[in-house]
Structures are given as structure tokens and as C-alpha cells.
Amino acid sequence: MRIGYRIALLAVAFPCLMLSSVSGRADQLSDAQSFLRMVIDEGVQALTPKTLAADKRRELLLAFLYKFADTPNVQQRIIGRYWDRATAEQRTAYLKLLDEYVVLSYEDDFKNFGADEHIDIQNAEAIDGKIVVHSLDIDPLDPPPSRVDWVLVTGPKGFKVTDALVDGVSLIATLSEDFQSILRNNGGKIDGLLDVMRAKIAQLKTTKN
Amino acid sequence: MNDPVQHDGQTLMSLPRQGTCGLLAPLFLAASLLAGCATPPTDPEDRKDFDAINDPLEPTNRFIFGFNQTLDHGFIRPIALAYRGVVPEQGRLAIHNVVTNLREPWIFANDVLQGEIGRAGDTLGRFVINSTIGIAGIFDVAGSNTFNMPYHDNDAGITLAKWGIGSGPYLVLPILGPSNPRDAVGIGLEYFLDPVDLYLSHHNFDHHHDLNWAVWTRTGVEALDTRTNLLDTLDNIERTSLDYYSALRSISRQRRDDEIHYRAPVGSGVTSQQDAPRSAKAPQVATGDAK
Numbered sequence: 488m489r490i491g492y493r494i495a496l497l498a499v500a501f502p503c504l505m506l507s508s509v510s511g512r513a514d515q516l517s518d519a520q521s522f523l524r525m526v527i528d529e530g531v532q533a534l535t536p537k538t539l540a541a542d543k544r545r546e547l548l549l550a551f552l553y554k555f556a557d558t559p560n561v562q563q564r565i566i567g568r569y570w571d572r573a574t575a576e577q578r579t580a581y582l583k584l585l586d587e588y589v590v591l592s593y594e595d596d597f598k599n600f601g602a603d604e605h606i607d608i609q610n611a612e613a614i615d616g617k618i619v620v621h622s623l624d625i626d627p628l629d630p631p632p633s634r635v636d637w638v639l640v641t642g643p644k645g646f647k648v649t650d651a652l653v654d655g656v657s658l659i660a661t662l663s664e665d666f667q668s669i670l671r672n673n674g675g676k677i678d679g680l681l682d683v684m685r686a687k688i689a690q691l692k693t694t695k696n
Numbered sequence: 697m698n699d700p701v702q703h704d705g706q707t708l709m710s711l712p713r714q715g716t717c718g719l720l721a722p723l724f725l726a727a728s729l730l731a732g733c734a735t736p737p738t739d740p741e742d743r744k745d746f747d748a749i750n751d752p753l754e755p756t757n758r759f760i761f762g763f764n765q766t767l768d769h770g771f772i773r774p775i776a777l778a779y780r781g782v783v784p785e786q787g788r789l790a791i792h793n794v795v796t797n798l799r800e801p802w803i804f805a806n807d808v809l810q811g812e813i814g815r816a817g818d819t820l821g822r823f824v825i826n827s828t829i830g831i832a833g834i835f836d837v838a839g840s841n842t843f844n845m846p847y848h849d850n851d852a853g854i855t856l857a858k859w860g861i862g863s864g865p866y867l868v869l870p871i872l873g874p875s876n877p878r879d880a881v882g883i884g885l886e887y888f889l890d891p892v893d894l895y896l897s898h899h900n901f902d903h904h905h906d907l908n909w910a911v912w913t914r915t916g917v918e919a920l921d922t923r924t925n926l927l928d929t930l931d932n933i934e935r936t937s938l939d940y941y942s943a944l945r946s947i948s949r950q951r952r953d954d955e956i957h958y959r960a961p962v963g964s965g966v967t968s969q970q971d972a973p974r975s976a977k978a979p980q981v982a983t984g985d986a987k
Contacts, residue, residue, distance in 0.1 A: 661950070664942050664945065666938060671742070694935065
């Protein structure tokens with residue numbers, strides 16, 4: 488009798504739980520799409536005006552990245568296991584140089600964002616505990632559209648962008664292979680990477696002036 | 697935002713094949729003799745990285761990469777810049793459409809070999825429509841809204857991948873750039889079997905002159921078109937990367953993987969290999985440390 492009662496309870500509860508779970512996941516995916524819409528709108532509005540001074544664009548871009556990107560995790564993933572080998576001073580120097588490097592490398596992508604270019608957000612799906620929001624970067628003057636897949640993680644303060652894949656190419660995987668190659672070729676020494684980063688930043692500044 | 701790697705279905709891996717292979721063999725051999733294989737590290741973590749990167753020929757590859765860079769900066773890139781500067785955009789688009797149209801028979805063959813009959817039909821339709829209504833391929837009429845048959849690329853390397861053959865280690869080919877043994881075999885197959893080149897090199901219209909010059913011209917124009925389309929992309933990667941070789945290795949592999957597996961949603965307007973729903977191939981999501 489007691490067993491029969493439990494089975495009956497489960498028979499009722501299980502579909503309810505399943506429906507609730509599916510509904511919760513759908514809500515989360517919908518929230519992720521809304522979050523990304525907000526990020527893109529804010530990014531386009533704040534960072535793409537052609538009249539923006541270079542220094543101001545860099546300052547805004549850095550603030551934008553810290554606000555919406557999964558910053559500490561991404562910064563560590565770029566140098567992978569070498570993060571654990573770095574001293575506190577080396578980590579501080581690396582993070583400062585990385586900020587400067589990223590801003591100098593990507594500011595032109597925002598500066599050159601086309602007047603009629605727009606990001607069309609499509610579906611979202613959960614993959615490996617993360618949420619991937621698919622979108623198309625459509626520029627009528629530069630067809631065909633590029634696929635941009637945004638990988639989001641959920642943290643205590645809501646969603647954060649942890650990677651972006653353009654036509655299947657991951658930004659973080661590419662940076663990671665680039666940076667870790669320098670580390671391997673310098674015998675795993677963080678100072679070797681820092682020297683190369685300083686030289687690259689100086690070069691990027693020179694080419695922009 | 698600019699697409700970092702792809703332009704209208706052309707990628708780093710889609711450089712022309714015809715005519716150049718005969719030149720490449722001695723260059724590759726010379727490079728192999730001058731350089732060599734990387735020594736696998738003894739440290740377990742370093743060894744794990746070494747295996748994951750799968751570039752045991754790195755010293756040789758870097759040597760060839762350096763050769764390619766010298767050739768590109770001194771010769772190929774300046775020509776591409778001049779071409780872009782002199783020929784108006786509409787003219788370059790027409791030339792691009794013609795060389796793309798000439799690839800369709802080879803794409804058709806690979807569609808069939810992969811059992812993609814629907815796509816093969818589209819490719820055949822594109823070739824017929826663009827060769828006739830499109831005036832020898834100058835206009836991509838088939839890709840317009842009227843016919844709605846967008847271009848998709850395909851090659852023997854993808855066919856071999858679909859047949860389950862692994863890529864093997866990373867390889868930098870002289871002139872052609874980033875590749876792997878499977879794709880190198882694919883390039884070789886195309887060299888011998890591309891229907892348009894077979895037709896041109898074996899057809900003697902007036903019984904006095906062969907048309908090998910047309911094969912070489914096609915090769916040159918296709919190379920110029922591809923390099924021109926990649927000018928901004930490669931310049932940007934070279935300008936911002938700490939180690940251009942590694943950045944290009946990572947990007948070309950990811951692109952190739954995407955070309956093999958990605959399935960574009962129907963009617964999305966996205967150029968891709970496949971035409972099935974997006975969820976059929978989700979993007980690779982890093983689950984932890986990248987290495």
C-alpha cells in the first residue's frame with residue numbers, strides 16, 4: 488500500500504518536475520538571449536561611434552570587458568597551467584599588460600563597425616554546463632554574414648561572456664595557443680612572455696600613431 | 697566586425713592546387729633536410745601539451761612558414777595589394793565569381809562522394825545556371841533570391857575526413873600554407889582529378905595548341921583572388937598576434953574543423969559546408985583550461 492502510494496506520487500511528481508525543469512531551462516536560455524541583446528546594444532552604442540577619441544574608446548572598452556566578460560577566468564585560461572607557476576608580481580604584471588594588449592588589439596573592430604552592420608541574435612542552447620547564444624554579424628557591405636557564437640556562464644552576478652567563436656574560431660582558444668606558444672618557447676618562463684607582450688604593445692602603439 | 701578568417705567561403709585552406717604541386721615537392725624535401733622534428737619533452741605536463749598541439753614537425757614547419765612569409769611579403773602580398781588598388785570591386789567580384797564557378801564541378805564530385813545528393817543537385821544547378829544565365833560565371837545568378845542556391849565549398853580533404861580519415865599532424869606546405877597530411881592528399885587528388893583542369897589539359901581544340909596555359913592562368917587568378925580576399929584578415933592576425941605561426945596554426949585548424957562539421961541553418965544566408973539545422977553541430981565549448 489505504502490509502496491503503491493509512493494509510486495503514485497512519483498508518477499504525478501515526475502512529469503511535473505520534468506516540465507518545471509524544461510520550463511526553467513527555456514527561461515534561462517531566453518534570459519541569456521536578453522542578456523546578450525543588452526550587451527551588444529550597450530557595446531554598439533558606447534564603443535562604435537567614429538567620433539570617439541582613441542583614448543576614450545580604450546577606456547570604455549576596458550570597462551565594458553570587466554563588466555560583461557568572465558574576466559578572471561578568461562585571463563587565467565589564456566596562459567593555462569602557467570598561471571599557477573607565476574608569482575604574485577608576475578600575475579599583476581601579466582594582467583596589466585593583458586588589459587592593454589586586448590584593448591589595443593580589438594579597439595579597431597569596434598571603431599570599424601559598419602553604419603548598417605548589426606548583430607542578429609538567434610537561438611540559444613545549453614552545452615556542457617554553459618549557454619551558447621548563436622548570432623549573425625550582418626554587414627550589408629561585407630557579405631556573407633559571419634556566425635558569432637557567444638559562450639555564457641552563470642555566476643553570482645548573473646551571466647558573463649566567457650568566449651566568442653567567429654565562424655567556428657574561438658577567440659580564447661586562439662589567444663591561448665598564441666600566448667602559451669611564447670611560454671613554451673621561453674622554457675615556461677613568465678618573464679619571457681611579459682617581455683614579448685611589452686614589445687607587442689609598443690609595436691601596436693607605434694602602428695596606431 | 698570583420699570575419700577573422702573567412703571570405704565568401706574561401707579560407708586559408710582553400711588556396712589553389714593546380715600547377716603548384718610539382719614545384720612544392722623539391723621545396724618541401726629541401727626544407728625537411730634543413731630542419732627536422734621537434735624533440736618530445738620529458739616533463740609530463742609539457743608532453744601533454746606537445747601531444748595536444750600535434751605539431752611534431754614544428755621546426756620544419758616554422759622553416760617553411762618563414763619561407764612562405766618571405767615570399768608573401770616580397771611578392772604575393774604586394775601583387776594582391778596592387779590588384780585590389782587597380783581593379784574596381786565589381787571587377788574583382790566578377791573574377792571571383794568566375795573562378796568560383798570553375799570549382800563547382802570539383803565541389804559536385806565531392807558532394808557526391810560524401811553522399812550529399814541534395815547539395816550535389818544544388819552545385820550542379822549552380823554550375824548550369826551561372827555558366828549560362830550568369831554568362832560564364834561572371835554573375836552568381838544561382839545565389840540570388842530567385843534561385844536561392846547559395847555557394848558552398850567542398851574539397852577532397854573534407855571528403856576524406858567524412859570517410860573517417862584523421863587529419864594527422866599539422867603541416868605547413870610551401871606556398872600553400874597551413875595544412876595536414878590528409879588535406880595534402882586532398883590537394884594532390886585535386887591536382888590530378890579536377891574536371892575542369894582535366895578537360896583543359898587534355899583537349900586540343902585546333903589540334904596544334906593545348907590549353908595548359910589556361911590551367912596555369914586559372915591557378916594564378918584563383919591564388920590572387922584568394923590572397924586578395926584574405927589581405928585584411930591576415931594583416932590583422934599578423935599585427936596583433938604574439939607568435940603569428942601559432943595563431944595561424946590555431947585559427948586554420950579551428951576553421952578546418954568548422955568547415956568539416958558545421959551545418960548552416962537553411963536560408964540563413966551563411967556560407968558553409970552543410971545545409972542542416974545548426975544544432976546538428978554545436979560549437980566546441982571549452983570546458984576548462986584551454987590547454
